Amino acid sequence: MSTADFKFRPLAEPDLPLLHAWLQRPHVAERWGPAEPVEELREDFLSGGTTRAFMALLDGEPVGFVQSYVVMGSGDGWWEDETDPGARGIDQFLAHAHQLGRGLGRAMVRAFVARLFSDQAVTVVQTDPSPDNPRAIRCYAAAGFKAVGEVVTPDGPALLMRCWRAASPQD
Ligand SMILES: CC(C)(COP(=O)(O)OP(=O)(O)OC[C@H]1O[C@@H](n2cnc3c(N)ncnc32)[C@H](O)[C@@H]1OP(=O)(O)O)[C@@H](O)C(=O)NCCC(=O)NCCS
Incomplete structure (x- = not known):
């Protein structure tokens, strides 16, 4: 699996029902919590703000979601110590349970991180899996992220992992 196989399409109104359906799948809801209704997804992702949401396409087919x-x-108690305007955060999932644990996630994350670093203003990319999500932690480590330490977020404990521009692996 190569990062080159992945493309990212900005989330758009017609994607909301599919995203809502994906969020109800057990392997996603287990990590992302109860699925928000379509109206809230629209408010979160399509009404401005600094969060950017994308459908991840593999060979043109939607296989995941990244933001x-x-x-x-960030506000609301999130990342209050951050002073670097170039720091970005990412969250993601694969949509299809049968595709987990096969290296797809690391290829998707690498491709998305490379896309973020194509903006010279971006200095570092972070992600914050739950400490009890070893599959995600191993995936992010394989994609070039280093564990910085455990933190407490408004959503609970998390392992903060960061990927600096120079550490971003190439295919
Ligand atoms: C997190 C996610 C994107 C990772 O993608 P993926 O394709 O499953 O991950 P990869 O196959 O690239 O890597 C998974 C790694 O975890 C390992 N792994 C798989 N299942 C595991 C488990 N139950 N316990 C421990 N390690 C596990 C794999 O062996 C692999 O590690 P290795 O190659 O070093 O041996 C995907 O699993 C997912 O969407 N999960 C559901 C939602 C979620 O957890 N989202 C992330 C929230 S932070």
């Missing part, structure tokens, strides 16, 4: 956000100034 990026500006870490500094």
Whole structure:
């Protein structure tokens, strides 16, 4: 699996029912919590703000969801110590349970991180899996992220992992 196989299409109104259906799948809901209704997804992702949401396409087919956000100034108790305007955060999932644990996630994350670093203003990319999500932690480590330490977020404990521009692996 190569990062080159992945493309990212900005989330759009016609994607909301599919995203809502994906969020109800047990392997996603287990990590992302109860699925928000379509109206809230629209408000979260399509009404401005600094969060950018994308459908991840593999060979043109939607296989996952990724979002990026500006870490500094996230608000609501998130990342209050961040002072670097170039820091971005990402969250993601694969949509199809039968595709987990086959290396797809690391290829998707690498491709998305490379896309973020194509913006010279971006200095570092972080992600914050639950400490009890070893599959995600191993995936992010394989994609070039280093564990910085455990933190407490408004969603509970998390392992903060960061990928600096120079550490971003190439295919
Ligand atoms: C997290 C996610 C994107 C990772 O993608 P993926 O394709 O499953 O991950 P990869 O196959 O690239 O890597 C998984 C790694 O975890 C390992 N792994 C798989 N299942 C595991 C388990 N139950 N316990 C421990 N390790 C596990 C794999 O062996 C692999 O590690 P290795 O190659 O070093 O041996 C995907 O699993 C997913 O969407 N999960 C559901 C939602 C979720 O957890 N989202 C992330 C929230 S932070």
